[in-house]
Amino acid sequence: NRRNITKKDDENMATISSGQITIVDLYDAPALNAWISANKTTTQTYNNQTKAYSPSYASSPLNLTLNLTKAGSTGSLIGSAVTGVKWTKIVGGTPTEITSTITTDTDYKGGTSNSVLTTKTNVPTDNNAILWKVEGTYTDPTTSLPITFQATINLTLVQLxxxxxxxxxxxxxxxxxxxxxxxxxxxxxxxxxxxxxxxxxxxxxxxxxxxxxxxxxxxxxxxxxxxxxxxxxxxxxxxxxxxxxxxxxxxxxxxxxxxxxxxxxxxxxxxxxxxxxxxxxxxxxxxxxxxDDPIMTVIESNGGTVLKNGVGSVTLTARVFRNGEEIDTGGTMYTYKWTKWQDGTMNANFGGTGNAYKTGKTLSVGSADVTNSTMFKCEVNG
Structure with missing residues (x-):
């Protein structure tokens, strides 16, 4: 599935979330949330009189940890499905990839799938900032599709x-x-x-x-x-x-x-x-x-996203999540409005008689509704 979130004002009520799915010959890759957390403050101070840092990463190393989840879920994805994790230190626009795993080095990576970067590098006084970037690939076990991700974090310096x-x-x-x-x-x-x-x-x-x-x-x-x-x-x-x-x-x-x-x-x-x-x-x-996204809409299909030889049908269901937990399972809390998109253009008569919308928590899609690759989008209003 391919999902996204939008927030806008509707004529009668506010659109609090939306999701979309494209019926093609492969499943769409899931959306990922990637970010970096630190085990201590990322702002250092430097005393120009005593020439001392506080805190000093040289004496008390800073650990940066990659966090990776699927959108709408709280479970960590860090494990064997995460590969090719690369950490890069950027100072003054100059990038340096960290390849070491030796703990006595100034900067080294470790942990599951190299998801932890340990640095003993204090923020330099001539730049006042270090940008750390992590990137890698997650292979979705359901679809076997590789999905790339990237996250950054800034370390800053205040000189006294x-x-x-x-x-x-x-x-x-x-x-x-x-x-x-x-x-x-x-x-x-x-x-x-x-x-x-x-x-x-x-x-x-x-x-x-x-x-x-x-x-x-x-x-x-x-x-x-x-x-x-x-x-x-x-x-x-x-x-x-x-x-x-x-x-x-x-x-x-x-x-x-x-x-x-x-x-x-x-x-x-x-x-x-x-x-x-x-x-x-x-x-x-x-x-x-x-x-966490306060409201997230995930579109699920009961029969995958492939209709072969112009026959068959699937039922799409809009599932709504808040803080990783599904809400409105009965479809009574919100109004669901479905639109059909072909080659980037919305079908203005999808609902019939000049109406672009169909409503309901579920949507039946048959072969007559799909031409090569067709996207169906659901806006959740409340």
Missing amino acids: AKASVIAVVSTPDGDFFRNNTPASLKVTADVYKDGSISNGSRKFKWFIADSTVTTAQDTDAGVGWKKVTATTGTTGAVANSGFDTAVTTQGVLTVYPDAVTNGQTFMVVVTDNDGGTSGTKIKQYVTLKDM
Whole structure:
């Protein structure tokens, strides 16, 4: 099956998801989700006075792990079906493939199907970034089709100079949710003065990007940013200190899964409140991701995708998933609208009498409906 997701406004209701299938002489390859997770923060700081990194990957190596799932499913695909995994380090536009599996080397790959890359390389001060890329092939056991995948992750560097005030934001527990796991993620903000973490007074103001905010709630944030004022709770986003309240501790924003759909950007405005730099304000941003599609439509056929010699028929069923679990098995929660596409053009009379749509959770397709290769698309409205 070939699947995709769209979101748009319909004349009467919103299209929350869609799926499609092409009736051809082979099964379409399944869609894959590939991403890289890290076992520690991917933002380093470098003190130009002491010439020290924090954290230092040279002394405490960073592990990057390839994650691979089928769209609409939560099970890991890492195993014998994954082959040809290649890790590439890109610094200043120059790529270097990592081929070593020797643990004493600076960069080496390992784990099942070479899905783990261990690096002892600190981000260079003349580039301030390293881009890691992983790519490979997954052979689908159902169709025997090879499917290529690719994922990237950025490592960044913040340099601390003498007599400066810098705010450094990091995500020590990672920057993505998967099926509401973990239970929460933390975004931390530290203040550095003269190249070292400050223990002096500072203030934190946390915001969440929200396009519905058309009137600025705070002059430092402006339009499009919603204030985070909660200091307790188990939903949304919760700060560890009051909004713009003077504290001497690290700023921490605890974010729960319900606050992140696909991706959500947060901003912190840090105000130094100590010494000769009192009043200095710094803005920093971070984006958290939800690796699961909130609504995914998968089109299944009870008879494959091949009609031979112009005879036979199949029944297509639209299955709807949220967070890896199937919903609306009875077809009553949403409205299903099917269209027929031939050579990239939609049939304007597929539903008859000038109607391009047929409705229902299932669709019967016979040989008269298929010319060489015909695609059937289902929009799920709710």
